[in-house]
Amino acid sequence: MKIHITDTVLRDANQSLAATRTTFDEFADILEVMDKAGYYSLECWGGATFDSCLRYLNEDPWERLRKIRDKVKNTKLQMLLRGQNLLGYRHYPDDIVRRFVAAAAEGGIDIFRIFDALNDFRNIEVALDEVKKRNAHAQGTICYTISPIHDLESYVKLAVRLEEMGADSICIKDMAGIMSPKAAYDIVKAVCENVKVPVIVHTHSTTGLAPMTYLKAVEAGCAGIDCSISSFSGGTSQPATEAMDYALKEFGYETGLDSKLLKKINDFFKPLKQKYIESGLMDPFVMGTETDALVYQVPGGMLSNLVAQLKDQNAMHLLDKVLEEVPKVRKDLGYPPLVTPMSQMVGAQAAVNVLLGERYKSVSKEVKAYIRGEYGAAPGEIDPELKSKVLGDEKPIEGRFADTLEPGFEKAKREIGDLAENDNDVLSYAAFPQIAERFLRRRKESKPVVFTYSIVKK
Numbered sequence: 001m002k003i004h005i006t007d008t009v010l011r012d013a014n015q016s017l018a019a020t021r022t023t024f025d026e027f028a029d030i031l032e033v034m035d036k037a038g039y040y041s042l043e044c045w046g047g048a049t050f051d052s053c054l055r056y057l058n059e060d061p062w063e064r065l066r067k068i069r070d071k072v073k074n075t076k077l078q079m080l081l082r083g084q085n086l087l088g089y090r091h092y093p094d095d096i097v098r099r100f101v102a103a104a105a106e107g108g109i110d111i112f113r114i115f116d117a118l119n120d121f122r123n124i125e126v127a128l129d130e131v132k133k134r135n136a137h138a139q140g141t142i143c144y145t146i147s148p149i150h151d152l153e154s155y156v157k158l159a160v161r162l163e164e165m166g167a168d169s170i171c172i173k174d175m176a177g178i179m180s181p182k183a184a185y186d187i188v189k190a191v192c193e194n195v196k197v198p199v200i201v202h203t204h205s206t207t208g209l210a211p212m213t214y215l216k217a218v219e220a221g222c223a224g225i226d227c228s229i230s231s232f233s234g235g236t237s238q239p240a241t242e243a244m245d246y247a248l249k250e251f252g253y254e255t256g257l258d259s260k261l262l263k264k265i266n267d268f269f270k271p272l273k274q275k276y277i278e279s280g281l282m283d284p285f286v287m288g289t290e291t292d293a294l295v296y297q298v299p300g301g302m303l304s305n306l307v308a309q310l311k312d313q314n315a316m317h318l319l320d321k322v323l324e325e326v327p328k329v330r331k332d333l334g335y336p337p338l339v340t341p342m343s344q345m346v347g348a349q350a351a352v353n354v355l356l357g358e359r360y361k362s363v364s365k366e367v368k369a370y371i372r373g374e375y376g377a378a379p380g381e382i383d384p385e386l387k388s389k390v391l392g393d394e395k396p397i398e399g400r401f402a403d404t405l406e407p408g409f410e411k412a413k414r415e416i417g418d419l420a421e422n423d424n425d426v427l428s429y430a431a432f433p434q435i436a437e438r439f440l441r442r443r444k445e446s447k448p449v450v451f452t453y454s455i456v457k458k
Contacts, residue, residue: 002254004040004200004224005241006078009269010068011043013228013237016204016299018282019308020052022272024064030268031071037265038256039075040224041111044068045104046079047340050087054432054439062107062424069108076110076137082340083116083124084402088431089341089366091123091374091401093408096430098130103424105134113171115141117342119158120376121165122400132166139200140167144174144187145297147335149380152190159191159199169198169223174213175299175339177206177236181216188220198223203238204299208289210239211247218253229262231269235287236303242266283307296323297330302343309351318354325350325359332386333370334378345370363390373397419444 008014014022034042045065053061069077084091086100101112112131116123119142131138140162142155155172162170172179172187179187184201191199201217202225203210214225227233230240245257276282285307298306310316326338329350336342345366353359363386369375371387373396387396397404412430413420419440420426428436 001252002256003218003222003248004198005245005255005257006041006043006200006224006226007034007037007039007241008043008226008228008238009232009265011045011047011049011080012226013232015048015052016236016238016303017232017286018276019305020048021056021276021281023057024059024067026272027269028067028071030265031068033261033264033268035072035075036258037075037261038258040256041076041078042068042072043078043080043113043226044072045077045109046081046087046113048087050428051432051435054428054435058439058442060424060439060443061428062103065104065107065109077108078111078113079104079109081112081114081127083114083127085117085123085341086127086431089344090369091405092430093405094126094402095407095409096412096427097126097402099409099423100427100431101127101130102134103427105131105136107424109136111137111139113139113141113173115143115171115173115339116376117143117339118336118376118379119143121158121161123376123402125165126402128165128167137168138166139169139171140165141171141173143337143339144172144179145176145335145337146178147330147380149335152186155187156190156194159195163195163197167197169200170195171200171202172222173339174201174203175302175337175343176293176297177204177208177210177299178294178297179203179213180209181212184213185216185220188217188222192221200224200226202226204236205234205239205289206236206293206299206303207291211244214239214244215247215251218248218251229266229269231266231273235289236299292323296326297338298323298326298347299338299343302338302340302347305344306347306351309348313355315355318351321354322347322351325353329353332383333367334380334382336370336379341366341375342370360386360389371396374401376401416440 014020050061053059086092114124114127128138142158159170199222201222203213226238227241227244228238230242233240242262245255329346349364349367352362368390371390408430413426416429
């Protein structure tokens, strides 16, 4: 039996360990080797990469994707898409979602891993439909979490629903590394018994469970797992590609990976890791094993960003208190899975509660929008007192929030004007208006003026 291995070093591993700060130039020279290594796919786009390119790296994320595609000719390119949220932190109109998916497919994305933070699949319908129309692979995703309202039966129902929606495969996504080996075996086995499409398992090494979890998932029938080349593995990242490859082959599974090329890839990334450690970009905290995450369920990307935020506030001494507050806020909000954007919203609110010394003295606009129903249906009951404080007499939204939004592309095109050189620039602006506008303006101002002369023949 062959187990598909996706390497995440270009996206999730980078996001979890180094806050998505790797530039294209830093990894460009190893792409052609990665293309020959035998990976099922390379997760290289989506998640926080889009935002980070525009905000921190002064890179056009669309150009970054095209450059990767130019060098990776044979291996599937994969992205993480937040359903109606795309790569941002709010819901976008359907026309923006469809255009974005179409542009990503045209740019080279083969596999779209599509999720909704609340497992409210009304919020992935449009994106999934557009992926299918573009003849790309639509991977429907279940966000795994532990709570009094999440059980084996609920996960099976979600998987069946994804298959009914037309998903080509199903990913069980464990953002915080809290899925135990037993839970992985039970869920994968039950899901595989109830759906015909391949099942993929994604987890993080945060709690130290991940390698065992992967082995039991494979034993239960999963078709693929996510790993990262070893120098960018462990901690809040994924298990090491080389180690999982070695273990699986000993058990008689095929992976298709070339161990000699894996070593070459790892040797390439080793100095980059050292560079990040020395600069302070890669914090030792996110590189270790934190079994406390089994309690507070904070995913890797959220943890690295939370550490960075508290450092900016000179408040790292409050990290433990903030982490203790996270599950309390999560319970108040009806047990949403801690995945973007919910992880950022819950984490930021927990931090505010601790920093101000009073719970919900200030409620973020994002949390207010969530309570109003703008992100979809809460998995469980929202704390009545908090709900009353935020909504007052206002009634929450019951339908799909995107149905209330007017088409956005033409409006965005008018607003950004001649700063946009193409439709992809308009999509960047629609997704992140302020950040993209600053990027596009800087790009225009830095370009040299080209003079053209009209030669008149006499």
